[in-house]
Amino acid sequence: MPDSTKRYQAVKHALIEDVRHARWKRGERIPSEPSLARRFSVSVGTIRQAMGELVAEHVLVRQQGRGTFVATYTRDYLLNVFFPFVDRNDMKRLPESRMLDFRKVPATREVALALALPTAAPVYSIDHLMSFAGDPVIFDRIRLPVVRFAGLDRHRIEQRDGTFFGLYQQHFAVSVLKTVERLVAVAADARTAALLEVAPGSPVLKVTRTALSYRDAPVELRTRFVKTDDIAYLSVLGKR
């Protein structure tokens, strides 16, 4: 090994950059392992090690016999990975979605901090309600940096085919790879109680979530109130 940096990591970073700068579009097939090996002047095994980590991180997807593809996040995948709510039988179900409000506001200090923005930078603020069979269960307030999502409007949000993350990916080339969620139990304030159709002061689950893209760059901040009468937050720890 010539230098201290490991080759497979150098290859990995080079591949990430190719994906990040959309040199290969999402869903597109990337060059085969032997051809990448030639391009980087390393062996196929080294390429496989680099690509293997990217597959584990859901940046790439391998399909035997077909090729390797830039990950394209389907509704099902996003729901499975980033939607941790289950019903009484521990089953995941799709909620209906309704936008309550959309506006552009300056970031508060906390929002700016969480999104790594200058203070008072413009952000989109979206209020949003999710229901199961007409029963409201989750009230979301979403904050998005205007600089990353310039041109977003009501119509695009309402016309999205799947999840918010799918929208980000499809229209703004923003891929969410990870979320960090902070959960506490609080008493519902008047507005939240009204929206979730519970008595004011009822216990609700409050989730403060930051969504991260490549290199842990924050792209969305969401404050979420959950009525846990019929659904629960499912968390699995340990063993990958």
Next chain:
Amino acid sequence: MPDSTKRYQAVKHALIEDVRHARWKRGERIPSEPSLARRFSVSVGTIRQAMGELVAEHVLVRQQGRGTFVATYTRDYLLNVFFPFVDRNDMKRLPESRMLDFRKVPATREVALALALPTAAPVYSIDHLMSFAGDPVIFDRIRLPVVRFAGLDRHRIEQRDGTFFGLYQQHFAVSVLKTVERLVAVAADARTAALLEVAPGSPVLKVTRTALSYRDAPVELRTRFVKTDDIAYLSVLGKR
């Protein structure tokens, strides 16, 4: 490849069985990669692939230059992986621990179901309180199958050096590899409120947790009430 079963998976399962039946004790060094390769009549690469998955699942731990060891769960590791609570600054801190009650009871239907036991099988029931600097924050009710933890008593629990999971491992050869946690927000009942020093009816986080060992065998059921005034439950989704 002679047959359809993959060799590295066969090797992996053989290694798991060796660990499960304590053929190698925990913390002990297992044979080197070349010697295992000879023993299984496969190449070192195949051994590495099998061991790599076991390392990812925290069954083994590799140390360059020293060898590979059966995972021994330190207090720090257990805290990092299985203790998801953080303070206002997102820092993990160690709580103090106090046992409130210990008894042997027949399993209710729900407990028996969760622990895969026959109805009314005997279980240990432990009530337990955790505090930060004297401030009570987590009230636990633990259920353990007597069949797995025969001989457990007050004294052993109080004399444990670290976590409960460490106790299980050290004295009963039970390794917790994964937990599944179900979170909801509820109003504190009278006893819980008193223990956590909050007003009755205050919102608290209720966590229902099943701890699983090899092959997803359930070994512990815990019902946990958390005062989230000063701490929060941190959850990371996606990207390993």
Next chain:
DNA sequence: ACGATAAAGTCATATGTATAACTTGCGGCA
């Protein structure tokens, strides 16, 4: 007795090669 150095053992990285499993598309045959 002590300390520096050498040697051996172990995991980590990397190469090169071979074969199996799988998918796709093309061409020939009925």
Next chain:
DNA sequence: TGCCGCAAGTTATACATATGACTTTATCGT
């Protein structure tokens, strides 16, 4: 036309080997 089968291309598994990085132990000289 339609379909079957085969060839080509791609990832998956496996082997054999070489070298680097790291740790532990032994050796040797002072």
